[in-house]
Amino acid sequence: xxxxxxxxxxxxxxxxxxxxxxxxxxxxxxxxxxxxxxxxxxxxxxxxxxxxxxxxxxxxxxxxxxxxxxxxxxxxxxxxxxxxxxxxxxxxxxxxxxxxxxxxxxxxxxxxxxxxxxxxxxxxxxxxxxxxxxxxxxxxxxxx
Amino acid sequence: xxxxxxxxxxxxxxxxxxxxxxxxxxxxxxxxxxxxxxxxxxxxxxxxxxxxxxxxxxxxxxxxxxxxxxxxxxxxxxxxxxxxxxxxxxxxxxxxxxxxxxxxxxxxxxxxxxxxxxxxxxxxxxxxxxxxxxxxxxxxxxxx
DNA sequence: TGTCTAGTTTATAATGATTCTAAAAAGGTG
DNA sequence: CACCTTTTTAGAATCATTATAAACTAGACA
Ligand SMILES: [Mn+2]
Ligand SMILES: [Mn+2]
Ligand SMILES: [Zn+2]
Ligand SMILES: [Zn+2]
Numbered sequence: 001x002x003x004x005x006x007x008x009x010x011x012x013x014x015x016x017x018x019x020x021x022x023x024x025x026x027x028x029x030x031x032x033x034x035x036x037x038x039x040x041x042x043x044x045x046x047x048x049x050x051x052x053x054x055x056x057x058x059x060x061x062x063x064x065x066x067x068x069x070x071x072x073x074x075x076x077x078x079x080x081x082x083x084x085x086x087x088x089x090x091x092x093x094x095x096x097x098x099x100x101x102x103x104x105x106x107x108x109x110x111x112x113x114x115x116x117x118x119x120x121x122x123x124x125x126x127x128x129x130x131x132x133x134x135x136x137x138x139x140x141x142x143x144x
Numbered sequence: 145x146x147x148x149x150x151x152x153x154x155x156x157x158x159x160x161x162x163x164x165x166x167x168x169x170x171x172x173x174x175x176x177x178x179x180x181x182x183x184x185x186x187x188x189x190x191x192x193x194x195x196x197x198x199x200x201x202x203x204x205x206x207x208x209x210x211x212x213x214x215x216x217x218x219x220x221x222x223x224x225x226x227x228x229x230x231x232x233x234x235x236x237x238x239x240x241x242x243x244x245x246x247x248x249x250x251x252x253x254x255x256x257x258x259x260x261x262x263x264x265x266x267x268x269x270x271x272x273x274x275x276x277x278x279x280x281x282x283x284x285x286x287x288x
Numbered sequence: 289t290g291t292c293t294a295g296t297t298t299a300t301a302a303t304g305a306t307t308c309t310a311a312a313a314a315g316g317t318g
Numbered sequence: 319c320a321c322c323t324t325t326t327t328a329g330a331a332t333c334a335t336t337a338t339a340a341a342c343t344a345g346a347c348a
Pocket of ligand 2: 191193194234
């Protein structure tokens with residue numbers, strides 16, 4: 001159960017198209033970041049520093065910090081990543097872009113996905129004039 | 145319907161006791177901050193900068209920025225303030241320490257309280273081994 | 289009321305995540 | 319290749335927050 005070379009080619013071709021269709025040039029750096037973020041079975045949560053570490057581990061070549069920031073912001077704007085509202089010194093991002101909620105383990109400083117069935121539907125009854133709901137996020141903080 | 149001098153005396157005596165009972169000395173600076181935060185009819189949301197502005201407006205004398213940070217952190221630790229999990233350049237605090245949820249107006253960068261009846265009970269079905277739930281916060285982001 | 293000590297305030301420096309800058313490099317069209 | 323635009327990059331700048339360490343003060347006790 002390992003990825004063949006063909007799988008990788010398919011992945012890159014797919015993401016070259018995806019970036020082009022978003023108006024983003026498929027640069028070497030962006031495709032490497034796509035590989036780290038999206039060429040996985042499972043989705044995950046990360047900070048910029050986590051991502052930089054992953055890039056360093058998986059790829060011998062380096063990407064400048066400014067580019068990592070620029071790329072993550074661009075991907076977030078295009079909807080390929082979600083930013084998670086949480087008070088932490090570092091901003092968290094999520095490769096799981098579906099509507100879902102989170103546990104936040106305060107001690108470990110780690111996010112854990114909640115399935116929607118773990119929370120149940122949230123029905124916001126109040127309306128604010130001229131405003132519409134963009135997102136509804138539940139954050140459950142955990143302590144020992 | 146204005147506060148009498150006696151009301152103010154009652155307020156200060158109450159907060160001197162409250163601070164002492166928390167192991168915090170009732171200093172001039174802390175009592176001034178209590179006045180700005182808690183001597184009001186309505187609860188509110190604020191950032192450190194909001195608070196500094198309020199202090200400057202309501203009180204001719206000044207309090208150093210470090211003391212404002214220290215005091216807010218101390219009050220938060222003692223449970224007199226709540227920190228709100230939100231991704232913003234500045235940390236938000238809430239003088240409403242009851243369990244409640246929020247709208248966040250992305251354009252205005254303003255928090256609005258939701259009544260619990262506006263959201264309904266949130267029942268978290270998932271459990272994490274050895275961890276207990278500290279808080280459950282719903283954040284509803286609003287756009288135009 | 290004065291002395292003592294731990295707690296507090298303060299100005300200022302340090303930290304650290306994020307954004308900005310502007311020059312060099314690379315993508316892509318013809 | 320030629321050209322233009324976008325992107326990358328190293329380094330500087332920004333800005334909220336925290337640390338430092340010296341001066342000050344609350345409160346206990348003589
Ligand atoms: Mn991290
Ligand atoms: Mn503000
Ligand atoms: Zn998630
Ligand atoms: Zn609130």
